[in-house]
Amino acid sequence: MILKDLLKQPLVSILIEDSYSVRGRPLFLSLIHNYSENGYSVRYFKYDSPLSSEKCEMEQVKFTCQTCILKEDQDNSRMSIESSWCSDLANNGDHLVIAIDSLSPLLMNWTVGALASALRNLQKRRVAVVALVHGDVHDKETLQALNYVFHCHLTVRKTEDRNICSGVLRKGSGKLVDSDEYYSITDRWEIKDVEEVTKPSPNVLVESLPKHAVPKSTFKLDLNAKEEEARSQVVLPYIRKQASSATSETAKGQIIYEAEAPDWDDEDPDDDLEI
Amino acid sequence: MAANVKISSFQKRIKPSNPNILGTKISAVNSTLNVSFGVTSLDQIIDGGLPLGSLCVVEEDIYGSYAKIITKYFLAEGAVQKNFLLSASLNENPWDLLNNLPSPVTEPRETNVIENREELKIAWRYENLTLEDNNQRLGNAFDLSIPYVMPETQKANLAVWGDTVTPNLQRGTGTLQNPNCLSLLKAIEEAIKKWELDSSNGHNLIRIVVSSFGSPFWQFDEKKSSLSTDFTATLLLLKSIVRSTNAVALVTIPHQLLNQSLVSRSRHLADVVIQLKSLREDRHLHDLMDVHGILELKKVANLTSLKPILGQDGTTTYGFKATKRKFKIEKLHLPPAVDDDKSSPDQSSSLGCSSAASTTNLDF
Numbered sequence: 001m002i003l004k005d006l007l008k009q010p011l012v013s014i015l016i017e018d019s020y021s022v023r024g025r026p027l028f029l030s031l032i033h034n035y036s037e038n039g040y041s042v043r044y045f046k047y048d049s050p051l052s053s054e055k056c057e058m059e060q061v062k063f064t065c066q067t068c069i070l071k072e073d074q075d076n077s078r079m080s081i082e083s084s085w086c087s088d089l090a091n092n093g094d095h096l097v098i099a100i101d102s103l104s105p106l107l108m109n110w111t112v113g114a115l116a117s118a119l120r121n122l123q124k125r126r127v128a129v130v131a132l133v134h135g136d137v138h139d140k141e142t143l144q145a146l147n148y149v150f151h152c153h154l155t156v157r158k159t160e161d162r163n164i165c166s167g168v169l170r171k172g173s174g175k176l177v178d179s180d181e182y183y184s185i186t187d188r189w190e191i192k193d194v195e196e197v198t199k200p201s202p203n204v205l206v207e208s209l210p211k212h213a214v215p216k217s218t219f220k221l222d223l224n225a226k227e228e229e230a231r232s233q234v235v236l237p238y239i240r241k242q243a244s245s246a247t248s249e250t251a252k253g254q255i256i257y258e259a260e261a262p263d264w265d266d267e268d269p270d271d272d273l274e275i
Numbered sequence: 276m277a278a279n280v281k282i283s284s285f286q287k288r289i290k291p292s293n294p295n296i297l298g299t300k301i302s303a304v305n306s307t308l309n310v311s312f313g314v315t316s317l318d319q320i321i322d323g324g325l326p327l328g329s330l331c332v333v334e335e336d337i338y339g340s341y342a343k344i345i346t347k348y349f350l351a352e353g354a355v356q357k358n359f360l361l362s363a364s365l366n367e368n369p370w371d372l373l374n375n376l377p378s379p380v381t382e383p384r385e386t387n388v389i390e391n392r393e394e395l396k397i398a399w400r401y402e403n404l405t406l407e408d409n410n411q412r413l414g415n416a417f418d419l420s421i422p423y424v425m426p427e428t429q430k431a432n433l434a435v436w437g438d439t440v441t442p443n444l445q446r447g448t449g450t451l452q453n454p455n456c457l458s459l460l461k462a463i464e465e466a467i468k469k470w471e472l473d474s475s476n477g478h479n480l481i482r483i484v485v486s487s488f489g490s491p492f493w494q495f496d497e498k499k500s501s502l503s504t505d506f507t508a509t510l511l512l513l514k515s516i517v518r519s520t521n522a523v524a525l526v527t528i529p530h531q532l533l534n535q536s537l538v539s540r541s542r543h544l545a546d547v548v549i550q551l552k553s554l555r556e557d558r559h560l561h562d563l564m565d566v567h568g569i570l571e572l573k574k575v576a577n578l579t580s581l582k583p584i585l586g587q588d589g590t591t592t593y594g595f596k597a598t599k600r601k602f603k604i605e606k607l608h609l610p611p612a613v614d615d616d617k618s619s620p621d622q623s624s625s626l627g628c629s630s631a632a633s634t635t636n637l638d639f
Contacts, residue, residue: 113494120365120492145491145532148338174340176555 002152002167002179004194007034010097010128011169013119015150017135017143024156025101027165028132030189032099040095040128045085047105048132081106082118086125098122102132103146112145119149164197296521297479298356299327305579310480310523311356313348313417316604320593321547321575322584325523327480329546329578330514334530334538336553339487341568341595342527343372344419344602345551346484349525351376351417353482354429359470361434363459364486365493369435372486377417378424420600432470436462446498451512453505455493459485460512473520480521483513489528489537506537510544548573551595562609566594570604 006014016031018024036042085098100106106115122129131150135143147153147168154167162182169177180197215221223231299308302323309324318324325331335342353360354376362369395402425433436459446452451460463483467473472481488509489495495502510526517524530538530550542548553568554561572591575584594607 111494111496112491113496116491117365117494124368141532148529148532149491170338170340174338174343176338176340 313352332545334550359481363436
């Protein structure tokens with residue numbers, strides 16, 4: 001239940017990956033809205049210019065946070081961006097969340113390594129980072145490297161008109177946690193209805209393991225009800241014996257041999273020879 | 276007749292005890308000085324342990340969690356044997372690794388077996404000898420759940436690299452240009468000089484552990500042209516350092532993130548290559564229900580002879596189990612083939628013998 005736990009407390013680094021078909025920005029925005037409501041101070045850095053349909057949605061959100069939009073004429077070097085992230089950290093203490101929307105334009109100029117070391121600097125100062133990345137813009141190696149760098153990786157997708165968030169969380173102890181959760185977002189940018197996706201268990205085919213494991217053949221080898229009843233009532237010989245003998249001495253395999261009467265035949269076998 | 280005249284020149288062979296260097300034992304297979312991994316099952320597979328002066332590369336599982344357990348065991352064994360330790364990591368704080376080592380536990384010796392033994396009538400000469408393990412066990416047993424409290428004397432033998440933020444590292448001008456690599460090699464050389472490990476009559480060795488070498492944090496992709504030379508040259512220089520001093524190095528690489536050619540070059544360079552694969556990565560491995568992953572020996576180089584070391588029966592694929600307390604490596608075996616209701620019919624096994632997914636009712 002990764003998303004549920006994330007709503008309570010932000011992790012060291014969270015990456016939300018979306019694609020063109022399923023937008024992840026609503027989840028991203030509502031997550032940071034949740035954090036700002038819960039007392040964390042959020043710094044929102046916007047490097048993407050959203051679509052016009054998204055713009056009016058985002059204007060409704062009133063964040064009590066700083067925004068910073070990447071402009072064409074500004075100094076876009078790595079140092080300046082990093083310093084804008086790290087600026088003024090001393091005042092905010094431990095409850096700072098940096099939200100990056102999104103990483104995709106940054107990754108066009110930066111290497112993943114540079115991003116990784118910038119994130120590492122932020123982690124050392126105990127700042128939580130939430131970032132959005134567009135999965136279909138980057139190649140597989142970049143996405144793999146990003147998954148390696150971030151501790152928690154969420155992917156959004158849609159099935160049957162419900163949004164699903166699949167997450168992989170890497171805990172500090174090295175344990176990996178997977179989860180698939182439904183979620184929905186209200187008009188007020190709140191995440192609600194977070195529940196786990198439960199696959200309906202497939203109907204177990206009874207034929208695959210019949211009760212008596214009768215092999216396929218043309219003979220009637222199984223029993224009908226009457227025969228089964230009769231069979232269950234048969235008392236097996238050794239059970240009777242075991243029930244009667246209380247001591248364990250006869251439990252060992254004992255051969256009981258009664259010497260038979262010797263078979264002496266008085267007749268002479270050569271009697272019928274006519275010599 | 277003096278009682279102490281030697282009649283024959285026969286000399287009873289004494290079991291070779293530890294030579295001068297702490298933490299090593301002479302191998303029974305080839306006379307190299309071997310260093311224990313800390314995981315006794317791994318030592319047995321590699322016929323005694325890691326030879327002194329060799330470079331071991333561990334190809335990590337995804338996200339590297341099981342490889343981290345192996346490095347913890349390696350460092351813990353060094354801590355118990357009072358070796359010098361150097362932990363280098365850019366993924367996380369290297370002190371975190373050193374502060375969370377497993378603590379050694381002594382396994383209870385089976386003494387009651389000897390008491391119940393009957394008096395030997397024929398082999399009475401063996402009566403007084405103790406039951407001994409034929410494979411000389413090199414290392415100790417550890418418990419992962421109890422963090423090791425290092426004695427103060429051992430704390431002085433620790434060194435780390437990677438915890439201080441050094442911005443604006445200068446790129447090198449020679450063959451090796453990556454500033455992180457240069458800084459790491461420099462730190463290793465300094466540690467060796469400080470502890471005088473390059474002298475010929477040293478009594479101790481240093482265990483060097485580099486975690487997740489080649490991950491994005493190392494910034495190899497900063498300059499694409501020098502990527503392969505930096506990576507390979509660093510490993511080569513590390514190997515030459517450990518060969519010429521009393522040192523062993525364990526380097527873990529996230530091989531899924533790296534170019535395949537880099538991984539094969541590192542396999543050629545290293546002396547011992549171990550690959551870990553967790554169950555998550557391969558759907559087919561789910562048939563091996565009781566292990567947590569697969570350990571493959573990709574390379575076990577023999578430094579002193581031409582004969583390859585292949586372990587027991589020549590198998591190179593083993594399974595590993597990582598519980599909360601222990602990490603153990605064992606031989607792979609298929610679980611009993613039972614018709615299972617729960618197995619889905621499309622989960623076909625690549626391991627031919629396992630018929631768990633078969634749908635026939637024929638039962639032989």
